[in-house]
Structures are given as structure tokens and as C-alpha cells.
Amino acid sequence: MAQNLSAYGAKMFADLQVALADTYGVTLVTKQFSVEPSIAQELNDAITAKADFLERINIVPVSQIKGEKVFLGTNGPVTGRTNTKKKDREAKDASGLTDDQYELFNTESDVGLPYAKIDAWAKFPDFHQRYSAAVQRQIALDRIMVGFHGTHAAEQTDFDQFPMLEDVNKGWLQQLREKAPHQVLKEGVAGSGKVTLGKNGDYANLDALVHDTLQLVDERVRGGGDLIVIIGSDLLAGDKAKLYSNQAGTPTEKERIELAQVISTYGSLSAYSVPHFPVNAVLVTSFDNLSIYYQDSSWRKQSVDNPKRSRVEDYNSRNEGYVIEQLEKAGFTENVELLA
Structure with a gap:
């Protein structure tokens, strides 16, 4: 049976939409909009803070969908000695990585929050923070799941067939296997x-x-x-x-x-x-x-009320990829x- 937001819940959600519009510098959040790179960085920082593991690895904004890895560490010693009477000193190529490219794929994180939860949260003064934290935490956990279970980036993902998000992107472990x-x-x-x-x-x-x-x-x-x-x-x-x-x-x-x-x-x-x-x-x-790269200009958002499903829906998309800096x-x- 279809449900409706309570009057107070509806007011709080309307206030939330106004606050989100102000945060992202747009007129309406009910229409899809592009997030400015500087704000996308803040959004990614907030998502990262929802999982201790993400705070330990690299979450890196990049400008291109394909390109060279950001952190190319050294693969061994660079110290030695040269008899310059017999030969010139030579700088050693310590990067040594043949796999130095990354590729990003369109990634959607769409979160539905039931009316019942919105109504339950509406009485709290930190309603805005609770709503945003719920969305951000799920995106954080999904990022980790894809990193460890992702095997390929399908054109159309299938959650029933791949419940561990195996088809969302090629994660770190699959890259090692290949x-x-x-x-x-x-x-x-x-x-x-x-x-x-x-x-x-x-x-x-x-x-x-x-x-x-x-x-x-x-x-x-x-x-x-x-x-x-x-x-x-x-x-x-x-x-x-x-x-x-x-x-x-x-x-x-x-x-x-x-x-x-x-x-x-x-x-x-x-x-x-x-x-x-x-x-x-x-x-x-x-x-x-271990790194997750995202294209800084690619983040798009939309927040809508969907009475047909008795829930509020938060749509997020960006171009994203997983990188092992040194295989x-x-x-x-x-x-x-x-x-x-």
C-alpha cells in the first residue's frame, strides 16, 4: 500500500532540498545538476570519512577518463657510485612500471530512503546531516565492495546475478589476477x-x-x-x-x-x-x-520525492576507477x- 510523508516529514524534506541547493550552488536539486569540482572534492571527503579503510588509501580527483597513474613509486634502489673518469653518471629509471595507465567508468550510486525513515528522522534537529550521512555511508561501503569484488565493468549491471557488485568496475584484486x-x-x-x-x-x-x-x-x-x-x-x-x-x-x-x-x-x-x-x-x-580515482568534473546529483515507491531517492553518478599504484x-x- 502506498504511503505518504507525514506533514512534518514533508516540511523537513522540503527544507533539506533548499539546504542542498544552497550547498551545491544550484536552484533546484530535483533536476539533475553537475557538482563543481571543488564541491565534489568536499563530497568525496565526506564519503571517505564514513569508512576508516577509505581514509587510509588514496581517493584521487583526476581530470581525464584515461591517463597515467598519479602515484608512481620507485621499484628499487637509486643509490650507487660512478667512476666519472671512465663514464658519465646516469640517472636510474626507478619507476619500472609497464602498467602505468588508469581508466574510469561511469558509476551510479542511487540510494532510496523510505518515507518511514524520513519521518523518523524528521524530529531530529540534525535531519540534514542524518540524511546525507546515510547516503554517503552506503556509497563508501559500495566503493569498498567493488574494490575487492569487482571483475568487470558491464554496460548494464545486474544486481541479482552479481550481488557483490562484481560487474560495476574492475577492482584491485581482479587487476592483480590479470x-x-x-x-x-x-x-x-x-x-x-x-x-x-x-x-x-x-x-x-x-x-x-x-x-x-x-x-x-x-x-x-x-x-x-x-x-x-x-x-x-x-x-x-x-x-x-x-x-x-x-x-x-x-x-x-x-x-x-x-x-x-x-x-x-x-x-x-x-x-x-x-x-x-x-x-x-x-x-x-x-x-x-591502493587508490580510487574519480573524474573531478563528472559528479552529478539529483534528489527527488517518489511517491510511487513511498521513498525519497538520491541519485549520484561520476566516472570512477580502481588503481594499484605499483603492481x-x-x-x-x-x-x-x-x-x-
Whole structure:
């Protein structure tokens, strides 16, 4: 049955539209409008602030849909000595990256907020902030999901077939699979199609698995001191369960596990759990090696009341893409199966 906004909710939403129009410097937000690059930067900053992981990586405005990567790090030493009596000094090309291009794709983030939620929020003085935060947080989480699960950029996306947004864009992990397959471990025993973890498995414990994943990173950038490991939730949960089992009957040790982040490092690397990261995988890289690029002049918005669906709809679109700045600086293990 169709519903309507309450009188107070309708007034608050009308006030919200006026506030949004003032924020973005337009007459109406009910018609699609282009967001000025400087305001688009502020909008992206607000979205980034809704997810700790996005604050750790790079969110980069660029002017072109295709171009060269912004952060081209060095791939090894540049220090040495030249006997200038015999030859000229030569500057070393330390970039070493053959894959130095990015490409952006049109990306839509359209959020519907039911009337019931709008009415519930209307009584709060920070209604505007609640509304904007809900939209921005979902966009933030979607960006992370695409980064870890995206395999291709379809002309028409299909959420029923690809519920993890696999068809929205080509994410970081897919780029590793395609561009640096030698840095991706998919199976332990040849032909098994999986990497087993546990007693009598390919790896006895998570430390050993992380250690070998680290070895997939080019040795020239392996010792820079900034590498971390992102570990899937199932693998972390399995390791935590083993700790509980080993410490059964020792309350003080159980308390230590709860309060000291279980184990803060694996394979000598600081470990992190990130929303939407594959539950059975391990990624070694540095946070600043992962980027999301967006075209600064491409962001478009529209906010409308849709009584046919009993909701308010917030439409957002921009050109966006995912970038691994240095492919050599990443190692990835997937298809990990926990053994009992």
C-alpha cells in the first residue's frame, strides 16, 4: 500500500532540498545538476570519512577518463657510485612500471530512503546531516565492495546475478589476477584448486600463509617498512577459535585475547580486517598502494520525492576507477580452505 510523508516529514524534506541547493550552488536539486569540482572534492571527503579503510588509501580527483597513474613509486634502489673518469653518471629509471595507465567508468550510486525513515528522522534537529550521512555511508561501503569484488565493468549491471557488485568496475584484486598472475596464489597442491590451512594442509597456520603471501611481493619493495596484511574474516575467526581452544580453562589468557586484538601481527606484518574483503583471502600491500580515482568534473546529483515507491531517492553518478599504484608491491592468496 502506498504511503505518504507525514506533514512534518514533508516540511523537513522540503527544507533539506533548499539546504542542498544552497550547498551545491544550484536552484533546484530535483533536476539533475553537475557538482563543481571543488564541491565534489568536499563530497568525496565526506564519503571517505564514513569508512576508516577509505581514509587510509588514496581517493584521487583526476581530470581525464584515461591517463597515467598519479602515484608512481620507485621499484628499487637509486643509490650507487660512478667512476666519472671512465663514464658519465646516469640517472636510474626507478619507476619500472609497464602498467602505468588508469581508466574510469561511469558509476551510479542511487540510494532510496523510505518515507518511514524520513519521518523518523524528521524530529531530529540534525535531519540534514542524518540524511546525507546515510547516503554517503552506503556509497563508501559500495566503493569498498567493488574494490575487492569487482571483475568487470558491464554496460548494464545486474544486481541479482552479481550481488557483490562484481560487474560495476574492475577492482584491485581482479587487476592483480590479470596483470600480475605470478603474484596471486590460488592453490597449494597442484590441481587442488584451493589453498588449505590447518593441520596436514598446505599451511599449518595463518602466520605461515601470510609469510608466503609476502614473498609474492617483489623483493625490491618488500622491505620498505610500510607493508600490511588484510585478512579475511573467516580466516581470522578460525585463528581466534584455535586460540580459545588452546587456552580453554585459562580465563586470564581468554581475557588477553579479547582485549589485545587477538594477535596484532601475522607473518611479521600488522594485520587488518576490512569490510567486504573476501572472507577466505589474504592481501599483502601498503595502504597507499591502493587508490580510487574519480573524474573531478563528472559528479552529478539529483534528489527527488517518489511517491510511487513511498521513498525519497538520491541519485549520484561520476566516472570512477580502481588503481594499484605499483603492481609489484602486492601479493594475494585466495581460495583458502580452513581444515578442521
